[in-house]
Amino acid sequence: xxxxxxxxxxxxxxxxxxxxxxxxxxxxxxxxxxxxxxxxxxxxxxxxxxxxxxxxxxxxxxxxxxxxxxxxxxxxxxxxxxxxxxxxxxxxxxxxxxxxxxxxxxxxxxxxxxxxxxxxxxxxxxxxxxxxxxxxxxxxxxxxxxxxxxxxxxxxxxxxxxxxxxxxxxxxxxxxxxxxxxxxxxxxxxxxxxxxxxxxxxxxxxxxxxxxxxxxxxxxxxxxxxxxxxxxxxxxxxxxxxxxxxxxxx
Amino acid sequence: xxxxxxxxxxxxxxxxxxxxxxxxxxxxxxxxxxxxxxxxxxxxxxxxxxxxxxxxxxxxxxxxxxxxxxxxxxxxxxxxxxxxxxxxxxxxxxxxxxxxxxxxxxxxxxxxxxxxxxxxxxxxxxxxxxxxxxxxxxxxxxxxxxxxxxxxxxxxxxxxxxxxxxxxxxxxxxxxxxxxxxxxxxxxxxxxxxxxxxxxxxxxxxxxxxxxxxxxxxxxxxxxxxxxxxxxxxxxxxxxxxxxxxxxxxxxxxxxxxxxxxxxxxxxxxxxxxxxxxxxxxxxxxxxxxxxxxxxxxxxxxxxxxxxxxxxxxxxxxxxxxxxxxxxxxxxxxxxxxxxxxxxxxxxxxxxxxxxxxxxxxxxxxxxxxxxxxxxxxxxxxxxxxxxxxxxxxxxxxxxxxxxxxxxxxxxxxxxxxxxxxxxxxxxxxxxxxxxxx
Numbered sequence: 110x111x112x113x114x115x116x117x118x119x120x121x122x123x124x125x126x127x128x129x130x131x132x133x134x135x136x137x138x139x140x141x142x143x144x145x146x147x148x149x150x151x152x153x154x155x156x157x158x159x160x161x162x163x164x165x166x167x168x169x170x171x172x173x174x175x176x177x178x179x180x181x182x183x184x185x186x187x188x189x190x191x192x193x194x195x196x197x198x199x200x201x202x203x204x205x206x207x208x209x210x211x212x213x214x215x216x217x218x219x220x221x222x223x224x225x226x227x228x229x230x231x232x233x234x235x236x237x238x239x240x241x242x243x244x245x246x247x248x249x250x251x252x253x254x255x256x257x258x259x260x261x262x263x264x265x266x267x268x269x270x271x272x273x274x275x276x277x278x279x280x281x282x283x284x285x286x287x288x289x290x291x292x293x294x295x296x297x298x299x300x301x302x303x304x305x306x307x308x309x310x311x312x313x314x315x316x317x318x319x320x321x322x323x324x325x326x327x328x329x330x331x332x333x334x335x336x337x338x339x340x341x342x343x344x345x346x347x348x349x350x351x352x353x354x355x356x357x358x359x
Numbered sequence: 360x361x362x363x364x365x366x367x368x369x370x371x372x373x374x375x376x377x378x379x380x381x382x383x384x385x386x387x388x389x390x391x392x393x394x395x396x397x398x399x400x401x402x403x404x405x406x407x408x409x410x411x412x413x414x415x416x417x418x419x420x421x422x423x424x425x426x427x428x429x430x431x432x433x434x435x436x437x438x439x440x441x442x443x444x445x446x447x448x449x450x451x452x453x454x455x456x457x458x459x460x461x462x463x464x465x466x467x468x469x470x471x472x473x474x475x476x477x478x479x480x481x482x483x484x485x486x487x488x489x490x491x492x493x494x495x496x497x498x499x500x501x502x503x504x505x506x507x508x509x510x511x512x513x514x515x516x517x518x519x520x521x522x523x524x525x526x527x528x529x530x531x532x533x534x535x536x537x538x539x540x541x542x543x544x545x546x547x548x549x550x551x552x553x554x555x556x557x558x559x560x561x562x563x564x565x566x567x568x569x570x571x572x573x574x575x576x577x578x579x580x581x582x583x584x585x586x587x588x589x590x591x592x593x594x595x596x597x598x599x600x601x602x603x604x605x606x607x608x609x610x611x612x613x614x615x616x617x618x619x620x621x622x623x624x625x626x627x628x629x630x631x632x633x634x635x636x637x638x639x640x641x642x643x644x645x646x647x648x649x650x651x652x653x654x655x656x657x658x659x660x661x662x663x664x665x666x667x668x669x670x671x672x673x674x675x676x677x678x679x680x681x682x683x684x685x686x687x688x689x690x691x692x693x694x695x696x697x698x699x700x701x702x703x704x705x706x707x708x709x710x711x712x713x714x715x716x717x718x719x720x721x722x723x724x725x726x727x728x729x730x731x732x733x734x735x736x737x738x739x740x741x742x743x744x745x746x747x748x749x750x751x752x753x754x755x756x757x758x759x760x761x762x763x764x765x766x767x768x769x770x771x772x773x774x775x776x777x778x779x780x781x782x783x784x785x786x787x788x789x790x791x792x793x794x795x796x797x
Contacts, residue, residue: 157744157748158747158748159744160744161740180747180752180753181744181747181748182747182748182750182751182752182753182756184748185747185748185749185750186750189748190748190749191748193745193748196745197739197741197742197745199742199745199746199759199760199763200763200767201762201763201764201765201766201767202759202762202763202766207746207749207759208749210751210755210759211746211749211750211751212750214750214751214752214755215750218750250763267749271749271750
């Protein structure tokens with residue numbers, strides 16, 4: 110579904126990704142772990158098409174299509190979703206209006222008409238329930254004054270609405286208490302199917318107790334230095350990242 | 360002939376058509392003398408540093424319109440807030456249009472200044488209020504005073520509220536190649552009375568129009584006045600708006616100014632707080648492009664203790680548009696416990712657009728809270744990427760961000776249909792379909 114080959118990316122002449130290889134198939138959950146500054150969030154941004162990062166080598170291919178020169182919004186239309194580590198506050202635009210706009214823009218890109226209002230309302234209600242979001246919350250300005258947990262729940266709510274093929278969850282567990290973590294993870298698990306894939310980017314193993322990965326990759330200094338099954342995450346939790354760094358240095 | 364000289368000599372012709380024996384004419388005569396002395400303001404004056412009237416003065420304006428031009432309601436319907444019922448005071452080329460208007464004397468007076476200036480039954484109100492708060496010194500205000508004859512006259516007696524909002528519309532037909540209009544509005548809202556007014560100047564052709572308007576608003580004790588100015592005029596129309604507000608204790612007056620159109624617009628908005636425990640609200644949304652120019656000069660004079668003022672102006676400038684915000688707050692020594700807030704935020708979406716913004720605080724009391732802030736920025740790239748990552752194209756994302764930026768000023772608009780209308784104007788000005796109901 111998503112194939113990343115020898116991906117190099119830089120920002121203002123500083124190379125951050127130094128040759129990433131990753132193959133994500135439909136139905137799989139991949140976890141990308143690694144110490145701070147290893148390039149995890151950059152990888153997420155590059156997949157989503159953030160223009161500040163320059164891809165100097167390699168490719169990101171979604172269902173056989175090279176995403177080079179594909180704008181972030183077109184990537185979204187093709188099924189890429191990035192849940193932000195720090196969702197942006199947009200005062201003056203309600204959660205409902207924002208998601209309506211996003212849904213209808215995606216439909217427009219696929220040559221479809223706007224979703225009828227009653228259908229939209231029904232869908233919003235259904236997905237809000239999944240994330241245990243109440244109706245008042247939906248009329249608030251997007252992310253403005255939201256708690257950490259509310260922001261992340263809202264991200265997964267949007268993911269539920271947009272039904273992406275590849276969802277990248279960037280540090281979705283940060284700033285969450287245990288209840289919010291459970292709600293968010295539960296939401297993600299319910300959205301998972303054999304037709305989509307999830308990439309979980311996290312520093313800690315905690316989230317992986319809830320969203321169980323098929324593969325775990327360790328990113329260090331812009332490269333995947335180790336891959337394994339879910340037991341690798343446990344090992345990292347126990348031993349920290351130092352042994353990985355040492356192994357990589359050899 | 361220079362425009363100033365033309366105006367001065369026109370005053371003599373003007374006198375042929377008004378009652379020179381009337382007390383008001385002494386006010387006009389004094390005013391024309393002041394204008395003769397001062398002339399048009401130049402860029403050398405601090406208050407006019409960023410707004411030049413030089414080009415305007417080169418236009419050979421007609422001072423008096425040729426007369427009766429009629430327009431049909433269906434042709435101008437879109438300029439009214441037609442989805443609600445309103446009283447309407449409509450002028451075509453400065454002349455009252457009875458068939459487009461809907462005035463009333465049912466408990467309140469919503470009618471014409473020309474009537475109020477000439478009929479004895481209004482003499483007392485005119486005597487107490489006319490030209491009492493308008494500057495006798497500022498040249499363009501006195502120019503208007505000199506030629507003051509027609510405009511809206513609104514008198515709301517104690518404890519009254521008109522059944523519906525009032526629209527004041529000034530249409531220019533382009534019957535003249537170029538025309539000066541000088542409407543003069545007098546609005547008196549007595550104790551515990553309330554009124555909502557929507558004002559609009561609209562040129563219907565591409566001919567040159569200069570409007571030099573003066574509005575005096577008197578809000579007595581506990582009165583509530585909401586005044587909305589829609590400035591979305593043709594690109595050949597310029598407006599100098601001079602609004603003066605006199606507020607008494609416990610009154611609440613708000614003026615919202617929506618500036619989307621016109622060639623050159625200058626808003627002189629002056630609040631004088633002659634009492635305690637009141638609030639003055641000044642809000643503005645300015646969205647300009649091409650070579651448009653809007654200059655907001657606000658003044659709030661805190662004279663007595665325990666009062667508040669709130670100013671919030673947002674501006675979005677594209678192409679070679681230029682904007683000015685100059686917000687002056689004076690807090691007299693007596694005016695302890697004043698809370699004065701002022702905010703001016705701007706977004707420049709083109710390298711050639713300019714904004715000059717200046718807070719000007721003169722505080723003589725020691726126990727006050729005054730805050731001011733001005734920002735000039737571009738759109739937040741992270742916010743754009745966030746929206747794009749959800750499938751919203753960059754153009755729409757930009758528009759949505761700008762819309763959101765301007766939108767919170769509209770929260771205090773108390774007429775829902777007007778709010779919807781202004782929302783629509785914002786969307787149109789930003790040239791985008793917002794994708795949701797507004």
